[in-house]
Structure formats: structure tokens, C-alpha cells
Amino acid sequence: MSAAVSVLFVQILRLKPVTDQGSRHIRIRSLKIELNSRVGHWQSIDFKHVLQNWFKQPHTNWGIDINAFDESGNDLAVTSLRPGEEGLQPFLEVKVLETTKRSRRNLGLDCDEHSTESRCCRYPLTVDFEAFGWDWIIAPKRYKANYCSGQCEYMFMQKYPHTHLVQHANPRGSAGPCCTPTKMSPINMLYFNDKQQIIHGKIPGMVVDRCGCS
Structure with a gap:
């Protein structure tokens, strides 16, 4: 027998301050995901452009909202509340890379595998x-x-x-x-x-x- 396949829709929204000018949410992405209903599933979503804006304008960071729906539009739980599955909550991983521009106060030598430097x-x-x-x-x-x-x-x-x-x-x-x-x-x-x-x-x-x- 083939495994049952479910279709769900995930909507990612960026929050903004409550105003009288409209919605508090700005849509970032909408995804349609097909998965085996009998097997757990991780879904990776790229938030790079959102994080870049937050670094430039930290005051705009009001968080994000993640919602899931089935094909009939019914809300689905993003996390599982069943015992033993407490670790399935969503998480956000941020990778920050060092630029080539270095501070003048950052004393000490930096070398690579091809360097002939003998000092520390x-x-x-x-x-x-x-x-x-x-x-x-x-x-x-x-x-x-x-x-x-x-x-x-x-x-x-x-x-x-x-x-x-x-x-x-x-x-x-x-x-x-x-x-x-x-x-x-x-x-x-x-x-x-x-x-x-x-x-x-x-x-x-x-x-x-x-x-x-x-």
C-alpha cells in the first residue's frame, strides 16, 4: 500500500506595529508542501532578505508569524503537542560571516595555509x-x-x-x-x-x- 500523502500550505508573515492604516502582517512567503502524513518533516525557509533588513533597521524587527493550513483552509498546528515530540518546535538559524574589512584595534596576525610567517x-x-x-x-x-x-x-x-x-x-x-x-x-x-x-x-x-x- 502506498503511504498517504497530505498537502498543506504554509504562510510566513512579518509583523509590524499596529496602526490604523491596515493589517499588522506583511507576507514574506507562501508554500505548498506535499508530505507523507505518517512521517515527520522539516521544511527549510530562507529568511536572508528579512534578516538583512533587520540588521540595517533593528527597530523594524517585530518578529515573524508562521501559519499552516490544510486544503480546506483549516488551521493546523505548526508544533506537535503530543508527549515525546516537544523538540519539534520551529527554530531560526542565523549565520553571520566575517567581512574582509578589519578593525584597526584588532591586533594580531592572520595567516593562511600558504603563509610563510614564522611569528605567532x-x-x-x-x-x-x-x-x-x-x-x-x-x-x-x-x-x-x-x-x-x-x-x-x-x-x-x-x-x-x-x-x-x-x-x-x-x-x-x-x-x-x-x-x-x-x-x-x-x-x-x-x-x-x-x-x-x-x-x-x-x-x-x-x-x-x-x-x-x-
Whole structure:
């Protein structure tokens, strides 16, 4: 027997302040989706242009409204209320890419795999969770972690007096400065817990933003 196929319509609306000039909703997209009624289904929707406008004009961010209807126009629940399916709520994933324009205050060297730089430098490194087989992580599937590598010359001793003194006083050997992250930032992650529920969390110290000698 063939599986039953259902047709549903999804409407995505952007909210705006309530005024006397008309509706509070601005339609973003309308989708017609065919799916197997016996199997769960994720639907990805691109909100890139909406987010770009929100970044330019944050005061216009009043949220979005997602509605689902069947072929007869009856409202459908976007989330499931059945026990064990609490993790099926919609979520919004935002990816922000670093531009090539850098701040003058952002000290520290940036290198790539072709660089001949021997000094302490930040190198690009992409961590791929799918390559690890970590299928319990929903998003991001991969991210730019970066890492530090390189030599710290003797002149850096003047910047770190304690290290300079330990270098001379330590009888057990060298204690010179090493190339290490001096600034790190977190990433937001969505993942399944042991109950198969979707958890959102901010994981600290996941991205190396700057490297230095210390």
C-alpha cells in the first residue's frame, strides 16, 4: 500500500506595529508542501532578505508569524503537542560571516595555509561535526574555529615582565611566552539531548578571534 500523502500550505508573515492604516502582517512567503502524513518533516525557509533588513533597521524587527493550513483552509498546528515530540518546535538559524574589512584595534596576525610567517599567527580551521559523526548536533553542522601557531620571539618578554623574570629564575628550563588565543568568542548551537529534545545553548570559547604571545 502506498503511504498517504497530505498537502498543506504554509504562510510566513512579518509583523509590524499596529496602526490604523491596515493589517499588522506583511507576507514574506507562501508554500505548498506535499508530505507523507505518517512521517515527520522539516521544511527549510530562507529568511536572508528579512534578516538583512533587520540588521540595517533593528527597530523594524517585530518578529515573524508562521501559519499552516490544510486544503480546506483549516488551521493546523505548526508544533506537535503530543508527549515525546516537544523538540519539534520551529527554530531560526542565523549565520553571520566575517567581512574582509578589519578593525584597526584588532591586533594580531592572520595567516593562511600558504603563509610563510614564522611569528605567532591565527590560522583558519573549519570543524565539521558531520565528519565526526556527531549527528546529534542540528546546527551549525560546521563552523570556523581557527587556531594559533607560530614562534614568540624574545622581544615579547618586554611585554610580559613576569614571563621575562620566570625565564631567568626558573631552574627547570625554559618558560618563554607561547602562541595562544588572546581573544575567543562563543557560538550558538542547536542539539538533541538524551530525550531527543531540541536544546539551544551558547557554548563559550569555541572560536579563536585573536592570537598572541603570553
